[in-house]
Amino acid sequence: MTLFEPGRNIWRMAQADHAAVIVDACDYYRVIRQAMLQARKRILIIGWDFDPRIKLDRTGDGNPEETLGDFLLNLPKQNPELEILILKWDLGALKMLLRGSAIAWIARLAWQKQVRFRLDHAHPTGCSHHQKIVVIDDCFAICGGIDMTGDRWDRPVHADHDPGRVRPNGSEYGPWHDATMAVDGPAAGALSEIARDRWFRATGEQLPILDMPDCVWPEGLQPQFENLKVAVARNAAAYREWPAVKEVEALFVDMIESAQRFIYAENQYFTSPVVAAAIIRRLERPDPPEIVLVQPLTADGWLEQVAMDAARIRLAQAIGRHDPDNRFRIFTPKTQQGQDIYVHAKLMIVDDQVLRVGSSNLNNRSLGLDSECDLALEAVDDAQRDGIAALRTQLMAEHLGTERERVVDEFSRSGSLLATIEALRGPGHSLALLPIEKPSDAAEFIADRELLDPKSPDLMFEGMTHRSLFSPIRERWRGRRHFRRHAEATV
Missing domain, CATH: 3.30.870.10 (Endonuclease Chain A)
Known part of the structure; x- marks a missing residue:
């Protein structure tokens, strides 16, 4: 007998061809960057926080100076058909008042036709939007505890002083442990439905469902599970x-x-x-x-x-x-x-x-x-x-x-x-x-x-x-x- 009961302790079950748990943001940022490079039609980012000044690649394998904002601005230049949608909790945006350069980055993103940044105010007073979801082409998605923001990046070794563990202003922050989960197939479609609903509630815009015959799975991400049912639970x-x-x-x-x-x-x-x-x-x-x-x-x-x-x-x-x-x-x-x-x-x-x-x-x-x-x-x-x-x-x-x-x-x-x-x-x-x-x-x-x-x-x-x-x-x-x-x- 299964533990999951749709309508009571979960929303629904959905099939995933592959699934993987990603531990700590060093690997997550590498994976999500690769996944976004493979996107063809749409990237939908749902977050509690978002800071375009952070650097995704801090291992020295790529461009060490490239910020998340640079990366997102360059993606549409490589693919004119790509749309990038970013939805962030509105009250969390108050933090941006203390991040002067972050506000400037958001303005730059807003001027890019293929990139849209919105604040989500569709919640009762005192509530927050705490989901952390990224959906790519409605066929690959990541859901877990990691936002694309400051003070999150760290390696599993959690060294006392890691040169990559710095804020956009150059100051150091402490060791940080986190986890998230990647899925594809219909399970990613279920997360897309949640993300598209969030976008609709916040903006009034109904995003179309994408039908992509070939699903994205990031290069270098080894699946831990294959051909399985995944449960989705919400609050x-x-x-x-x-x-x-x-x-x-x-x-x-x-x-x-x-x-x-x-x-x-x-x-x-x-x-x-x-x-x-x-x-x-x-x-x-x-x-x-x-x-x-x-x-x-x-x-x-x-x-x-x-x-x-x-x-x-x-x-x-x-x-x-x-x-x-x-x-x-x-x-x-x-x-x-x-x-x-x-x-x-x-x-x-x-x-x-x-x-x-x-x-x-x-x-x-x-x-x-x-x-x-x-x-x-x-x-x-x-x-x-x-x-x-x-x-x-x-x-x-x-x-x-x-x-x-x-x-x-x-x-x-x-x-x-x-x-x-x-x-x-x-x-x-x-x-x-x-x-x-x-x-x-x-x-x-x-x-x-x-x-x-x-x-x-x-x-x-x-x-x-x-x-x-x-x-x-x-x-x-x-x-x-x-x-x-x-x-x-x-x-």
Whole structure:
């Protein structure tokens, strides 16, 4: 029996001839550049952010001075039939006020007849468009966590000082880990439908469906999966005549509750009490799985740190009181010199049987407020299971700073994710346990009332006294007097 249910926890299933997960933006930027070079009719870019000043190729193989803006301006000169459409979340455009040269670049793109740049305001107040989708000729698409913007590029080695890890102004930024997924065929067509719908809502223009007999697949990108069904899950708040969609939350819950042996997940945030409640339910059943969550040490930005970090600690404390065998753990990756690696990936693997990659975080905004899009697959044969296991091994080896063979050998010996991590982690480039420290009173107040992480547009303006981080968990144990003492206790 399949995990996926169209209309409830996914939108639809679609066939892909090929699929590949791309880890870290160094490889993603190389792949997407090659894919855009092969485009014949249309490139449709849907993003939370977009910065034409960044450089896609930073490995020295091509033109090291070519910016994304240069590249996009030159493509139509090589192909007069090519149309390039760029759609960016409108409130995110406020960042451009601090990027003077970026505004100039956008103006240059706007003057190019074959390039159109638009801002997407088709969302309720307070929501964001968080999808990261690129569709080429309606037959190749990438969907995941990586925007074509600053502070994203990094290599899997996550060196303490990488000469390519610089902003357009030349300043250095820290190590960054991310992931995205490429598909072709009808699965790419499904992503095109989502992207074209976004374009229509934002601009009122209905883009035609392209019928391309020969599908693009970028040179140099090795497929990890072939001839498979891909599930597409979405989230969106209700807006005007368009109803709300909440597939991504249902799929997270179902994946957690279906786990038999282990869950390996990477995510930027963990502040969803619905997800925490699902974890607790699964831990309370017989033979609970191991659950490994890889996250950044702190959220990006002071306000997010206050809200997200405190909520994560509070939920981890609640889970810990229902996890006597310590099977749920949060790790954070470090560089060789102990620098924190920022985890921006949104990825989950269950039992090497189910794989999910997308834009959705494990927070209230992603699961109820913002527009999101995730891809998922369920293995139907040993080749697909081996492909998922190989990806998990690759990610664990990257974070542990070791060879993939050592991860395979240790996991084969122990059969345990946690035992493998404990055997291989150590000083230098590795994984460290997330420290669980008591939040400040102010941070705890903000986190417990979800002031900066609401579940819906309406809750953004609801009185604080009606909101509680622990409501979904409390619902699980309604009537138990000791709930508040256990779930809301502080360390």
